[in-house]
Amino acid sequence: MVVEEGVNLRALNSFALPAVARRMVRIRSEADVRRVLDDPAIGRLPRLVLGGGSNLVFTRDPAGVVLKVEVAGMRLLQANDDAWIVEAGAGESWHALVEWTLAQDWPGLENLALIPGTVGAAPVQNIGAYGVELTDRFESLDAVDLVTGRTVTLDRAACRFGYRDSVFKGALAGKSLITRVRLRLPRPWVPVLGYQDLERRVAETGITAPDARTIFDWVCAIRRDKLPDPAEIGNAGSFFKNPVVTAEQCRDIIGRDPHVVHYPLPDGSFKLAAGWLIDACGWKGKSIGHAGVHDRQALVLVNRGEASGAEVLTLARAIQESVYGRFGIRLEPEPAVV
Ligand SMILES: Cc1cc2nc3c(=O)[nH]c(=O)nc-3n(C[C@H](O)[C@H](O)[C@H](O)COP(=O)(O)OP(=O)(O)OC[C@H]3O[C@@H](n4cnc5c(N)ncnc54)[C@H](O)[C@@H]3O)c2cc1C
Structure with missing residues (x-):
């Protein structure tokens, strides 16, 4: 086991924050993992599990030891009549897995193209985009219990997936290191086109029955157009979750601003567009210190150069306060804060 010392994490987090x-x-x-746990010098230290660093805000140097997940491998486990079951190591790039499955003709992940980060982090916040969440394609995962060192297998129910949420943000936060993830890609493949941006593509191109590769290309093009590239300007994607409110709260907010963007959910609640709320409070393009709100996408906070994690959090709190003041809604950050 090699313990690297004094590793600069700026290049290992998409916000490019210093740590x-x-x-x-x-x-x-x-x-x-077991070697780390058994090591007398580092086995009892606090640990931070690090994937691609695309959903983290470093406000300080992490205490103890950073476990950088690099478990590799992608393979087909089963080809059943009703699904392909694929398995990938937690350290693989999520987007590379999406591309690989499509290249093998096993569609199903195309709506989740171009989400940065690793396969192992995908269950942590139940990644989602363009009408599909990880939970919709999830079979099971292996994780090492960081207390006992034992490997456990968790199915979908055990992962307790929710909107940008899972047991790994709750009861198992900091207690598990996911090593392998298995996905179920249903056969026959059914395209998911209900999302507004994709419906628009169908209307614009006249392609009413796109194949998975076409949807993949559309999703990549939409994302490149909408979201800032962390290679050009540091960011962690959407900084806040879209708030979910009751019908009564939604009526109250519409009373405050009739233009508020809201989507009904099957259980009678409503999802609000956090980006719209932030924009309505006049934050688009604004900065505090070196941390800013992206000028085209108000939901994305960016590092305008030498931002510190503290500056990012100061900006985030100021946004939370003004959204609460105007709409009575508390925005919840999406990335993990270290
Ligand atoms: C430009 C941009 C666009 C994005 N778009 C989306 C989007 O459309 N949808 C979406 O859902 N997310 C999106 N994200 C957020 C991010 O891509 C996802 O959350 C991704 O899953 C994070 O992966 P990571 O490997 O970088 O995780 P990290 O940032 O390294 O870690 C995130 C959290 O997961 C934990 N963790 C990481 N790996 C493991 C593991 N193997 N075992 C246990 N815990 C682990 C970490 O401790 C941390 O708490 C976007 C981010 C960026 C920068």
């Missing part, structure tokens, strides 16, 4: 790992170990297998 240094006093110690970092690359995890390529379950056995690597």
